[in-house]
Amino acid sequence: MLHYVCRLCLTMFLFGSVAANTAAAQSASPQNVHASIDVETRQPAPGDMVTVAIVMDPKPGWHDYWINPGDAGTPLELEWQLPSGVTAGMVRAPVPETLIVSGFMNHIYKAKHAFLVDVKIPKDARPGQSLNIKVDARWSACSDLVCVPEVATLSVPMTVGSGSISNADRARFDAWRSAVPVPLDRSARYQIDGKRIEIAIPYPRSAKAERVWFFAQTEKLFRYAAPQSARRVGDWLVVSGEVKEGFDGQIDGLLRFNDAQGLEVRAVAGAVPSGGDAVSVLGEGAPADEEQPPLGFGWILAFSVLGGLLLNLMPCVFPILGLKALSLAKMGGDEGEARRDAVAYTVGIIVSCLILGGIMLALRAAGEEVGWAFQLQDPAVVLILLLLMVAVTANLVGIFEVGGIGAGEKLTRQGGLSGSFWTGVLAAVVATPCTGPFMAAAMGAALLLPTGLALLIFAGLGLGLALPFLAIAFIPALRKRMPRPGLWMVRFRQWMALPMALTSLALLWLTYQLAGFTGLMIGGAAALIILVALFALGRKQKDGSPYKWVVMALFGIAIAAALIIGKVTIEPAAKASKAGSINFNEARLNTLRSEGKPVFLYFTADWCVTCKVNEQAAIDRTETSNAFREAGMTVMVGDYTRRDPDITRYLAKYGRSGVPLYLYFPPNGEAQILPQILTVDDLTALTK
Incomplete structure (x- = not known):
């Protein structure tokens, strides 16, 4: 500690102007950790609780500190200047990182982050009344070699109003809230033996726990730089560290785990279970950051494959299965073509599941609150699917023909593989609304797993969805049971237009649910125009006339409709609660x-x-x-x-x-x- 203090004193001497007059120095030079203030709404209603964010943005190579900074540094200090009747709550800090400098442990933030404070508006506030929130902030901005005290006076004007919050403000604050640890609903237990402390934290055995670290909020208790270890014992996660001296009170802290997730922990003295399996920890001396499958990952992967397999029984996937049945029947006894077709279909499904899963994980990492089938919550995506299903319906009826879908054409090898791939893509996209048995555990686990393992779960889902056709293609006994090509294929194709048409109507109804009457009009008009264009395409195909411009027009119509429905401000259909x-x-x-x-x-x-x-x-x-x-x-x-x-x-x-x-x-x-x-x-x- 003496070494660090001496270094800090030397720094303060070199930056004497800062020490002599901190405020003046800060106003004269740019901040190394820039501070700003933001508020979720500037029109709070009387009696509202408004969230205020103190946003900290460190320069590269610089950092600031958590509530308990560790061996050195100072945390953010706030001195509020609030209008009469307005009160500010406790500071809620995001999950910190660890940093060891010259043997001293610091609890820091190196990336942009926000400290959140709830501000209470008095109930007797008058509409139109000005409420200017002002706060004096002080903090330490440090690099690996130097620390500088910084200050700022931050203010934001508010006017008492309706309390409305825009979607952009809600999304921004939701992202900051997602970085704040959540309180644990049960007390933890700790036990001290000499200098060693063990903290048993309630933690379900089914939940993943890696890169664990316990940040003590109770000061002057832990040796922060001492190595920590962790183990799993049933529904307990036991973290072991080192204390400076005996302690018999309550311990408050934060458990960091996985990818910067956090739990607020309150521990009381009590018995700690023994035994268990080791868990990787965060910080110096921790195991290499290799993604090892956690206990039970094999079962989770099996559930994802089984869930994908059962999706084939769901009504939203059935129309696509009809297309594949036609494709396999046309191949007859050609074993090589059947296998190539099944592999292309499987690749299309797995690639689509990986893309959808990757987008979902990326959006969640960026702070967006999305879940599986998130794309069906976007009116533009639903509209594109609607137009695609309308086109497939028109094709099955015989209004126009497409190589790779048409039942009467002999597919070329290249066309067959392309058609199978895109059929797989379509199957994956329309299957996502069907969350069948066994999928909930797998999809929920995927959001907690490291990215590589999470993507493997999504790939397993796609493999399960494609398994029936892989089995038919690669097992001769099953393929021999497929009916031979014949007139039945034409009739079957026409009958398959019925579920596709019903799917189109369902998507049109969903467009209305998402985008209201205006969205319904846009979707209906686009579908009608697409049908007219496809009819023109079919006429040109029969006449042998060039029809490339019609295909280009179809793409143009779909893109234009999606852009319109995405840009127009549309009120969703009113959602009345069901009776009772x-x-x-x-x-x-x-x-x-x-x-x-x-x-x-x-x-x-x-x-x-x-x-x-x-x-x-x-x-x-x-x-x-x-x-x-x-x-x-x-x-x-x-x-x-x-x-x-x-x-x-x-x-x-x-x-x-x-x-x-x-x-x-x-x-x-x-x-x-x-x-x-x-x-x-x-x-x-x-x-x-």
């Missing part, structure tokens, strides 16, 4: 639970076929409604048709990245997760 139910609100849910009332909470979406089947077969049945009413059950519905960060965050609490999710909260009891395939008996049994 209320819309999801976490605060309302907590109130009902505190009152000891039973609650059935389910999350659904208009694009989720499994959800709709469960609602029709079990939830919306008269028997269920009568049983719930007699038992005083409150039914709460979370509609995930449009992207909703509140729902995404709540789903993540239960390890889910998409819908459906069914929860039952008994009176004065913990949540029970219900099966993904429901029956009336399952639900009525909750009331007994």
